Amino acid sequence: xxxxxxxxxxxxxxxxxxxxxxxxxxxxxxxxxxxxxxxxxxxxxxxxxxxxxxxxxxxxxxxxxxxxxxxxxxxxxxxxxxxxxxxxxxxxxxxxxxxxxxxxxxxxxxxxxx
Amino acid sequence: xxxxxxxxxxxxxxxxxxxxxxxxxxxxxxxxxxxxxxxxxxxxxxxxxxxxxxxxxxxxxxxxxxxxxxxxxxxxxxxxxxxxxxxxxxxxxxxxxxxxxxxxxxxxxxxxx
Numbered sequence: 001x002x003x004x005x006x007x008x009x010x011x012x013x014x015x016x017x018x019x020x021x022x023x024x025x026x027x028x029x030x031x032x033x034x035x036x037x038x039x040x041x042x043x044x045x046x047x048x049x050x051x052x053x054x055x056x057x058x059x060x061x062x063x064x065x066x067x068x069x070x071x072x073x074x075x076x077x078x079x080x081x082x083x084x085x086x087x088x089x090x091x092x093x094x095x096x097x098x099x100x101x102x103x104x105x106x107x108x109x110x111x112x113x114x
Numbered sequence: 115x116x117x118x119x120x121x122x123x124x125x126x127x128x129x130x131x132x133x134x135x136x137x138x139x140x141x142x143x144x145x146x147x148x149x150x151x152x153x154x155x156x157x158x159x160x161x162x163x164x165x166x167x168x169x170x171x172x173x174x175x176x177x178x179x180x181x182x183x184x185x186x187x188x189x190x191x192x193x194x195x196x197x198x199x200x201x202x203x204x205x206x207x208x209x210x211x212x213x214x215x216x217x218x219x220x221x222x223x224x225x226x227x
Contacts, residue, residue, distance in 0.1 A: 004156075035215075042118075042202050042217030043157070056214065091157070103215070105149075105157040 002026075004106035006092050012112045013082055021077040021109045025094030032075050033103060034067055035091040043091055049075060050097055082113045116141045116207040120218035127193050128226050135188040135221045137203035145206040146186050147215065148177050150199045157202065161188075193225045 005024040013019050025032050031050055035043035045059040049069045057067070064082075069075040079086055089110050093103040117140040127133050137146070145164055149157040161170045163179035163186060170177050174197065176189045186203055200222045204215040 040219070042204070042219050043215075045214050045216070048214065059214075093157075102159060102162060104159070107154075107156040 004092055004094050004104055006090075006106040006109050008109060009107065010110045010112075012114060015082060015084060015113055017082055019079050019082055019111065021079075021090050021111070023075045023077070023092030023094075023106060025073065025075070025092070026104060029094035029096055029104075030072065031095045031097035031101070031103075032069060033093045033095075034075070034077050035093065035105075037089045037091055037108070039088075046077070046090075079111075082111075084113045087111055087113045116143070116205060116216045118203060118205050118216050118218040120201075120203055120221050122221060123219055124222050124224075126224045126226060127190075129194055130192050132192065133190050135190075135201055135203075135223075137186040137188070137218055139184050139186075139203075139205045139216075141207065142184075143181070143205045143207055146179050147204045147206070148186070148188055149202045149204065151202065151220070152199050160201075190223075193223075195225050195227060198223055198225045 007022045033048050034046040037043040047057045047067050048055050052069055052072045064080045067077045089108040091105055091108045093105040095101045095103040119138045121136050147162055148160040150160050151157050161177040166181040168179045174191045179186045200220045202217050202220045204217045
């Protein structure tokens with residue numbers, strides 16, 4: 001596709017449930033990022049992939065959050081035992097990787113935990 | 115820990131007026147981004163500023179970077195309604211790796227007729 005695609009666009013789940021959020025990066029982009037944007041805040045870094053491996057997962061808030069990118073393209077962000085505080089917009093971005101390359105953001109998945 | 119502060123957080127202005135949004139950051143960086151976000155939409159990259167003294171202009175928006183003062187500005191000239199959006203600055207804290215951007219809280223700009 002032409003841009004970064006995220007699905008679903010909206011997800012409502014009950015507290016304690018498990019959710020998966022999907023990101024399709026721009027074709028050929030080796031770097032992929034997940035950010036979380038809470039209401040009224042700027043996006044906050046969660047995790048960065050270069051290829052298949054997580055190069056930096058220091059932004060993941062706790063061990064309920066996990067992300068994979070098994071074939072170096074599509075990535076899935078997984079959240080276990082969701083809590084109401086997990087409600088936010090989860091943004092994915094991709095880039096060609098390497099020094100000084102621009103990241104392009106998807107439209108995000110709005111997660112609401114009730 | 116890198117901190118990025120934007121001000122003002124809310125800006126209501128009339129069409130035709132000029133104004134400046136400020137972005138201060140706390141540690142050394144020579145790579146700063148400005149993004150625009152419309153409600154329910156993705157982040158749109160406006161400017162990438164790569165060095166001290168960099169100035170970029172696109173239409174009614176002009177961005178500049180002073181790395182010594184750790185300050186970037188986004189100047190709006192003769193505002194029009196279409197510029198209403200939230201504007202974020204973001205700083206790359208890893209010296210060009212482009213993978214760990216720290217964002218400000220955003221400036222919600224409303225341009226009134």
